[in-house]
Amino acid sequence: MATAGMFVNMPVGTPYSFKNESDRPAKMLISVAPAGLEQMFFEVGVPLAQGATTAAPPTKDEIEKMVSVAPRYGIEIKLPGH
Template identity: 60%
Template structure:
């Protein structure tokens, strides 16, 4: 157990690029005895992670600059500066910067551990370097690593964005009518009655 304090001055901390966003780590589990991890997230226009579920940690967000659209299940929230959001364990959620200006957030996970997935999957960045838009290879890398960290990302497949009234196949024997479709980054969650599926739009 450590008793030393952790200090990160402006601009300090490891920076990585992951699925289009830039994360700067302020405190990791190694520094908090595994209790929590905190990082700054720079979210460029149009960026944000795909819909996912955490089985181990709660995740909280504080919007510092810009505006972020959060999706928690079927509930949507457009969050301005100063808005705090906490996503409980087991919730299907995502966020996206839907504006034409960068957004910045403070993100914490408790307990710690998820930051290790970001460090594994992400691309190390220099102080002033920005991350390129995510490629299919970047997304595949994230999809492969996520289950090892207790994160479920809905199995993606290629496809177009469905519209209410469209028919979707849910098995070899059943088709359902789409009730609604929620876009989150490059992913779209479709709802049809009590059934939902997430598809990847490339």
Template identity: 45%
Template sequence: MAATDQPDARPVYSVVGDRYVYLVTGRETAGACFVCEAFVPPGGGTPPHVHSREDELFYVVEGEFEFVVAGSPVRRTAGGSIFATRGIPHFFRNVGPGPGKMIITVTPAGLEDFFREFGRELDGPAAAPLPPDDDEIRKLLAAAPKYGIEILG
């Protein structure tokens, strides 16, 4: 059983300009899943990429996001979700006028270690994410193959 009773003690990372609060990690689920809360500023999101090991479920809590999965764009707002199967190119963008928030569930776990390797740890769940810099992008591109991730653009 995994339990979280100290939310302020959870790891928080700035990942390419977004803020990811770790809710449940693979260490707590015997590798079954990783769950995080993603805070994404307007225009923020991920580059196009493919996971060879993980599936991802995105649940929008607030804001408006555009997801492109296998080349097909779809928009989701609060209460909407989308599933991205491993091996399928995908990315997302916050297309709304304000910050957006999602719960992202990744199966199996492991993606949290990727974020930890190149992201920058923040001082708690209310900390502002940091804009991406050249060093973060270099680390992301270097770490991606180790985690079975191909960055497409």
């Protein structure tokens, strides 16, 4: 478990997940090398409404889209219970 201020480095192919287990908003900075994965987020991301500071939980359709698009970027998404 990573806590505030920690840095985590994971080798390619390492399964991971993240969850904010607090009752406060959290921020996370993710750096990916080599570049290119950001294109997946441009493809499946949903812009926030102007002035919004938090995102709504993803819809079932948004999750299904991410799961179907991810393999084109070398990502395998494993949903809980699957």
